Each structure stands twice: as structure tokens, then as C-alpha cells.
Amino acid sequence: MNIHNLMEEVVTHRINSLYNQVKEVNASWLTCDCENCRADAISYILNRVAPRYVVSGRGVTHAHEILENPQIKADIDALGLEAIRIISSTKRPFHSSSRAECVVEVPENPVFNFPIIQGCILEGNTFEPLADATVKLSLDGKEVPMADVTWANPINTYNSTKGTYSFWPKALQVEKPDQTRKFNFSIEVTHPGYDPVNYSFDTNLVSENKIRKELDTTLTLKIMDLVMFREDIKNTMDRMIKE
Template sequence: MKVHNLMEDIVTRVVDDLCKEKAHTEPGKYCLTEECRQDIVCYVLNRVPPRYVSSARGVAYTSVHYEEDPQLLIDILTLATEGLKRITSIRRPYYQASSPSPPKADYLFHFPVIRGRLLLAPTFEPAADITVLLVHEGKAVPMIDARWQNPYYITKALPGTFVFLPAPLPAPRKDEKASFELCIHVDKEGYLPLRHYFTIELSSRPAEAEGPPEETLVLPDLYLAPPDEESEEALS
């Protein structure tokens, strides 16, 4: 098995139990959608030390050891409650947005996370306040859930960086091979249009397989260039 952070399992169970309790005792007070729960889990995991295991025996031993540690469970519950209140107060737009239904198929093509950087030429300054669109066959690519946006808006807080996680696509059978040509579209006033094409090779997996592959496709740095004199004349 791969290296696994056991705290993910423990924290997820504590958060699920907390949300179920709040839904019963204080209905409507907190954000309890799946997207909110996942953000609460991340909130807690970023504040507790990880516990890594790499074998079945390790999972069995540490599961019993940590799940019977009352102080650890109290600490996690305290952080989860704090995270629940914080996430509810933020109310991100995607908390109320509906995520697309997964394709009804026995096998799926799972896409990796697609990450890239957009820089401004000729200064190489990271771009900000710019929208990046991921396109396949002339259409915007649907994302895996409401927490991922397409188009992606690059903010001043995270200049230059854009990320996508496309929704899986149905496949006819297991281990089916397919190529998908995608394109990054950027149109910004004062700069030449940017089109960057790239191909992803995928192999289908059973639909019940947990989540997308744990990998990231890192694109080469992309540059937005101002038009030269000839380009300006052609566009005028």
C-alpha cells in the first residue's frame, strides 16, 4: 500500500459525527454540505501532526492506539468545532453551488490536477486579476465539483498560479487508453490572445476507485505578451 496519513480517517469520522449532531440539534445554523465538510477536514488536518503508516499492520495498530486516545479525540473535536464555525462564517460561493453528478459508467477516465503559471512578458511578473479558461473540443471543461472553477480567476493573493481538476469521463471498459487534447485560453486587454494546447494520456479505472489519481500535471510557464507594432496594425 502507499504511505497513508491515518489522521485523515480519524479526522473525517470526527467531522462527519459532528456535522450529523449539528444537523439534528441545530438545524440550519451551520454549513453542512459536503464541500463544507471537506474544508473543515482540511482545517483540522492543517493543525494536527500527521501519523503516517505504510502497511496493514501499521494501520491496525495505529488505528486502535489513536482512536482510544481521549485527549487526541478531544483536540480534534475542538478544532473541528472551531473549523465548522469559521467555514460557516466565510460562506464561500461554492458552498451553495451544486456539484455535477458523476458519470453513470462502470469505468472512468480520471484526470490529474492541472497546474500552471501565467507570467507577463517582458517583465516575467506573475499575472493577477486575469481569467484562465480550460477548453476541450471548443467547450469549457466541467470540473469535478463546485470547489474547482473553470474559468479560473487568478487573484492578487496567489499571483500567476492557476489550477484545474476536470470531472471524470465515462470509459467503455477497464484499462482503455485515450488521449485528450486540452487548451488553455487567456484573453486580456492590452495583450495578445494566448492559446496553449497540450495532450493528456489516460487509462480508465473502475468507477468505484476512490478519487482521481494522486498526481499533478504541471504545465510549462505561460507568457502573456503585449502586441508589437505589426500586431497592433493587424488588429486595427
């Protein structure tokens, strides 16, 4: 069985086209468009959009169809420009123009490796995915740093990604492996016109010998769907309950 995520070719195609457009207008903020930077920009988007899996070989027409949906194309382009700007303004420690020299230096210290934290924001009236919500992940009241620049905290939700968001917190250095610790995370969701939502959860982790560099989607922590209500609807409901 050969499973393939169609979004990879869709996003690669759009990112290359966006880089070309940005270069054509000589945008002063563009510092580099090498293969490393392009790969970072592609990962940035793929970490934020819902995957579309197909069996290999059947994908060619489907990939094309995805971009015919103007909403999906607009969302990918918006994320793409955001990705290009952020990557262009961030010097990665391993950045080099040669792909072969692209090596990530990681200290071999014991760490707590965090799972990918994933959830979905829904609209309280329709139970449809809610776009343009801002989701922030905190640990003990502090904004959590992400594993690398291709992840964001806070992050926004999009229509085409079905209101989903995901975080990959940066590994936390610790004295020794095999230590158990309970982490108290909280998620804060805001959206103009909606009542903010707060949700807290705990996770127990055991420290490991070294940082996990590869993304392992089997280690995903799914958060319950969070529902947002319009301020006016909630006020009306409160009044109805009281009367």
C-alpha cells in the same frame, strides 16, 4: 515528519468570519451555513491558493503573519465571498445538515480519471505572476466540466497565489477499463489589455475501474508557464521588427 499546510487554518479562520458577516447582514442569497457548506467553501479556496507548508508545531505565529499581508487577506476574502455565493446557490447531492450523513454517492463505472492540471501565468515584461487573468480549459473545443463545485472553469489568477491556476476535470465514463485514449486539451488565457494566449497539449490516459474520489497531488500535470504580453508592447515590438 509532520508537514502541515498553513493556509488551511488561515482560510478556515477567514471563511468562518465571512460567514458570520454575511449572516449578520441577513443576506437573502445565503441559503445555508452548515459545516458541510463551510467545508466546501474552505476547499474552494484551498484549491486556488498556493499552499504554505511548515513542520507542525512551528505554525502558530506564521499563520497569523499571513493575514497581516493586506493583499493576501483581500484575495482570500474575495475568493471566500465567491465561494460562499457559489456553494450557497448549488445544491450538492450529498448535502445534509448532519456531518455524519455526508456521503458521496459515486457510480461504479469504468472511467477515465483526469490528473489535476496546473500552471502559471506570467507578465511578459516583468516575468512576475500576472493576476486577474482568466484561464479556460477546453477539450475538443468544449469547456471541460470540473470534478465538483469547489473547482472552477474558467478560473481567475490572483497575485497572492503567484499567478497559478489548477483544474481537476470531471471523470469521463467509458465502456471498459484498460482502454487507452489521447485527450487534446487547450488552454485559453485572456486579460484586459493583453494579447490572448492559447496553448494546446495532449495527454494519454488509460481507463480505470472506478472514479477516483480522493485528490491525489502526485497525479498533477504541470503545464509550462504561459507568458502574456501587453497589446501595446507587442505592437511596438512588431513595428520594431518590421522597421
